[in-house]
Amino acid sequence: MKYDIIIVGGGMVGTSLACALGDSSLSIALIESHTPHYNWPEESYDLRVSAITRASQSLLDNLGVWESIRTVRTTAYQNMQVWDASGSGNIHFDSADIGEANLGHIVENRIINKALLERAKSSSNINIFCPAKPEQLTLTNDPLQSNPAKLQLDDGTQLEAKLIIGADGGQSWVRQQASISVDTRDYEQTAVVANVTTELSHQHTAWQRFLPTGPLAFLPLSDTRNSSEYVSSIVWSTTPEKAEHLCTIDQAEFLHELKTAFDAKLGKILSTGPRASFPIKGQHATHYVKPQLALIGDAAHTIHPLAGQGVNLGFADVQSLSEIILNAHNTKKNIGSLKTLRRYERSRRGDNLLMLETMGIFKKLFSNNTPGLRELRNAGLNLSNRSTMLKQFFMARALG
CATH class of the missing domain: 3.30.9.10 (D-Amino Acid Oxidase, subunit A, domain 2)
Incomplete structure (x- = not known):
């Protein structure tokens, strides 16, 4: 099956990226390994919550959720x-x-996830594979990228795309398969x-x-x-x-x-x-992109939870990467080229590193x-x- 973009990871960040691209003519495959369960009792609360900033609220509002x-x-x-x-x-x-x-x-978090998933399901350009796990990733060594990237799922399904997005969390399988190392604290x-x-x-x-x-x-x-x-x-x-x-x-x-x-x-x-x-643990990928591949959210960076900013950094990644992809697509440029993807890395890596370093300073300052x-x-x-x-x-x- 051929797509323009494959997003591995159907959490808040990965699904929001799919939604941000879903109204374009790009075809999207969204891969998620865990089946969501959203029939929770009204009186119960999720253990995982996020402090949503105004910028993240604006993104979610623009996505219609x-x-x-x-x-x-x-x-x-x-x-x-x-x-x-x-x-x-x-x-x-x-x-x-x-x-x-x-x-x-x-x-x-589960309330955000549910709203985003329902939004993604309503888009004819987004195909959701769930539950499904990626088993093999092949990126082309061709400088012109005339051959697509390939992803094989655990049931044998073969997918092809111009661009693979790793949105699969701190222990990112995509990042490991792409041999991208991380600085860990x-x-x-x-x-x-x-x-x-x-x-x-x-x-x-x-x-x-x-x-x-x-x-x-x-x-x-x-x-x-x-x-x-x-x-x-x-x-x-x-x-x-x-x-x-x-x-x-x-x-x-x-x-x-x-x-x-x-x-x-x-x-x-x-x-x-x-x-x-x-x-x-705090960790930061040494780089966010390779030809045909980009990392977003916790796959690229994780920080101390004391500021509640983790998902907001991920949503900022989504805002930046979706704008860059759509601009490249609309101007008929290669969405998976290193030149295109480095614009995303330059726009986000500095801000994410600053937040990571700031959290480290706070931790040292208040534990001494x-x-x-x-x-x-x-x-x-x-x-x-x-x-x-x-x-x-x-x-x-x-x-x-």
Whole structure:
């Protein structure tokens, strides 16, 4: 079967790219190995959530899916409160200070995935192979690329395309098959995630407390279904040993430790759903493109989850790559040529590297409790909190 583009990976980033290209005359094959299950109980919440910036919201709106996402469940956050557990340093961001209604939305990943998949299914130019796993990738060595790239699936199906997109996550099979190496940073932390109910309202605020072992974030989920129930998604980044402990203790002990670690900002932690954990590593592909191939999203870069920016970087990749592909297609240029694809790499690699380095600096800065550095860190937070101009700059950047 012949296509213009094959996208390997049907998560939020890969499917959004398919949707961004789906209204053109390009033929798209979308490959996803896992069958999605979207018949979840209304009262349940996904363990994985994303902090969607204004730029990502705009992309999703342009794809025609934001309204359907919003009607299922999203929570806007107007404030962000950050403070240091080892001192008095704190900083507070308020969207009203920059004349905005909010700083972003907390959205469950499965809600975004479902809306994008339904949008992709509605396009006659997108053919979805699911469940299907790629088994063999062949790129041409012909400088003129007169021969297409080939991809064989696990059921023997043979696909051909001018361009292969790797959107298959941090352990990208496409990246490995293309022999693209990665620079890896082991943060020596594990993230524990859960959804919890609290005694007090989350106040539509994203909360983040920096502990010596890593940041603890409370992200606001919906509190509109029941006025007596306030739900937040937590991401607790800590040592692997502490994470294992947190995932194995009983609920009462976990709730007590969580309340203590969070300084009881939202009162008692009343209940928690299932807990899960995953190791935290930062990685960056040494290059994003080869002739007939490009990497996007986590296949190209992963960062520390403390800023909730991972998927936003992926959506920015989608915005850039889709514009470059469509421009090349409309001007009858080769969409899989290295010259075309390097425009995408140049537009995105610097921004992604900056975010990766910034997260690394934050991790080192807040995990070091040397007295002199601790005082300097707290003074820096408090000084920033008193600077309206500096906070406005940070918020404008965070909006995307």
